[in-house]
Amino acid sequence: MPHLLALDQGTTSSRAIVFDGSGSAQEIAQREFTQHFPRPGWVEHDPAEIWDSQLATARDVLGRGAAVEAIGITNQRETVVVWDRATGTPVHNAIVWQDRRTSARCDALRRDGAADLISRKTGLEVDAYFSGTKIEWILDNVNGARPRAERGELCAGTIDSWLVWNLTGGAVHATDASNASRTMLLDIHSGEWDPELCDLLRVPIGILPEVRDSSGSFGRTDASLGLGDLEILGVLGDQQAALAGQACLEPGMAKNTYGTGCFMLMNTGPEARCSSNRLLTTIAWRLGGRIDYALEGSVFIGGAAVQWLRDGLGIIENAPQIEALASSVDDSGGVHVVPAFVGLGAPYWDQDARGTIVGITRGTSAAHIARATLEGIAHQVCDLHEAMTNDAGSATSELRVDGGASANDLLMQMQADLLQAPLVRPRVTETTALGAAFAAGMAAGVWESNAEVEAIWAADARFEPRMSADDARAARASWKRAVERSRGWAVES
Numbered sequence: 132m133p134h135l136l137a138l139d140q141g142t143t144s145s146r147a148i149v150f151d152g153s154g155s156a157q158e159i160a161q162r163e164f165t166q167h168f169p170r171p172g173w174v175e176h177d178p179a180e181i182w183d184s185q186l187a188t189a190r191d192v193l194g195r196g197a198a199v200e201a202i203g204i205t206n207q208r209e210t211v212v213v214w215d216r217a218t219g220t221p222v223h224n225a226i227v228w229q230d231r232r233t234s235a236r237c238d239a240l241r242r243d244g245a246a247d248l249i250s251r252k253t254g255l256e257v258d259a260y261f262s263g264t265k266i267e268w269i270l271d272n273v274n275g276a277r278p279r280a281e282r283g284e285l286c287a288g289t290i291d292s293w294l295v296w297n298l299t300g301g302a303v304h305a306t307d308a309s310n311a312s313r314t315m316l317l318d319i320h321s322g323e324w325d326p327e328l329c330d331l332l333r334v335p336i337g338i339l340p341e342v343r344d345s346s347g348s349f350g351r352t353d354a355s356l357g358l359g360d361l362e363i364l365g366v367l368g369d370q371q372a373a374l375a376g377q378a379c380l381e382p383g384m385a386k387n388t389y390g391t392g393c394f395m396l397m398n399t400g401p402e403a404r405c406s407s408n409r410l411l412t413t414i415a416w417r418l419g420g421r422i423d424y425a426l427e428g429s430v431f432i433g434g435a436a437v438q439w440l441r442d443g444l445g446i447i448e449n450a451p452q453i454e455a456l457a458s459s460v461d462d463s464g465g466v467h468v469v470p471a472f473v474g475l476g477a478p479y480w481d482q483d484a485r486g487t488i489v490g491i492t493r494g495t496s497a498a499h500i501a502r503a504t505l506e507g508i509a510h511q512v513c514d515l516h517e518a519m520t521n522d523a524g525s526a527t528s529e530l531r532v533d534g535g536a537s538a539n540d541l542l543m544q545m546q547a548d549l550l551q552a553p554l555v556r557p558r559v560t561e562t563t564a565l566g567a568a569f570a571a572g573m574a575a576g577v578w579e580s581n582a583e584v585e586a587i588w589a590a591d592a593r594f595e596p597r598m599s600a601d602d603a604r605a606a607r608a609s610w611k612r613a614v615e616r617s618r619g620w621a622v623e624s
């Protein structure tokens with residue numbers, strides 16, 4: 132049976148997973164790497180350490196003897212590297228998606244009236260999160276970088292392009308359309324770098340990688356790496372890879388990942404839906420030149436609220452314990468926890484909202500707070516889902532779930548109840564890496580159609596709504612009152 136090597140380059144670790152043709156993970160290796168916080172709000176990675184950790188995991192799993200057909204890459208999105216085209220040496224650390232150093236620049240872009248143009252062409256909100264202003268910052272702040280970029284001596288790109296460059300020994304400087312759509316430099320409708328946006332963000336277009344299909348050739352591994360001669364046949368940004376790994380291949384299908392934050396993506400097919408609810412429009416993937424799009428919304432604090440109960444309040448010792456504590460009461464006793472610790476994302480986009488607990492009485496216990504915290508995660512996901520359903524004009528038949536907190540059956544049941552829609556958790560929860568393997572395996576001919584990939588995806592558990600529609604409506608209305616209490620809190624009086 133043919134095997135595929137997925138390289139999963141995440142924010143805190145690099146992993147390599149070998150999947151067999153039935154989509155089960157055969158070998159896994161993982162290496163963490165250093166997080167650099169040079170100033171408050173700044174987050175950097177050393178590109179050499181990213182590459183070394185990724186290469187080490189690949190050598191590790193291949194060293195266990197698996198015969199691998201091809202490589203698929205999935206990666207933390209938006210993080211950028213700028214490097215010397217001749218030597219391959221980075222001119223600065225990678226600036227990570229979480230880094231806020233270009234916030235003021237984004238404020239200025241909005242003040243200058245660029246938000247409309249940017250959202251129309253890129254489907255994104257103007258935000259420091261995306262790559263464009265990070266590249267601009269490096270060119271402006273590294274001595275000599277801008278003239279060198281203009282002379283064509285530098286390369287820039289997201290982490291996928293940095294890995295492709297290194298894997299191919301500098302032969303290929305390319306990215307896929309899903310990663311490119313997170314830079315604020317790509318016209319998502321044409322799928323090409325946009326000269327007007329590049330001018331606006333002062334990024335010489337010549338330093339950007341070639342944009343390729345997500346499933347197709349990105350070159351072959353360099354002989355000196357000790358990986359053998361393997362072709363890189365798939366590249367997808369992590370959330371789009373999870374969408375693929377959940378086999379959400381048809382328009383209207385959606386997945387939600389419950390990690391530190393939550394990420395919901397809905398496949399909208401060849402149509403780029405503009406959001407009226409402040410969701411992002413993004414490229415899901417490009418296959419055979421055809422672009423499929425997705426709507427995307429994120430919740431900043433999802434599973435992180437459970438970490439806060441553990442570390443901040445100390446009412447649980449580990450994350451899974453929340454399930455027993457929250458189950459020890461029948462309901463949250465009228466308490467709502469709005470985990471707006473760092474503001475609220477879509478559809479509110481309120482930077483000044485702050486975490487709020489409302490409805491506390493003399494009868495409130497730690498168990499009620501725990502239960503309300505899980506409900507707070509589920510309600511935020513409902514907020515995203517409502518926005519998405521409004522934008523898409525139709526409801527999804529089911530929501531596919533993954534991520535660490537999706538292991539919590541109580542949370543999943545609450546979610547199905549509040550959504551009034553079924554939830555499905557797959558057997559393989561490594562959906563991000565699996566999506567990269569799917570992209571590579573489709574190009575390698577391991578799987579020849581969407582139907583074959585869909586047949587690999589299998590449900591492990593299904594959660595049907597048990598709450599009445601009236602009760603769900605009342606709970607949602609009550610949540611919205613609680614959200615109102617949290618909004619605008621951090622504004623100075």
Ligand code: ADP
Pocket residue numbers: 389390391392433434435436437438450451452453454534535536537538539542
């Ligand atoms: P990330 O990829 O963002 O690091 P993971 O997918 O590994 O996140 O999920 C980890 C998050 O899930 C943590 O925030 C943790 O608090 C939460 N979590 C893990 N297990 C559970 C559980 N059983 N119930 C609720 N939350 C959980």
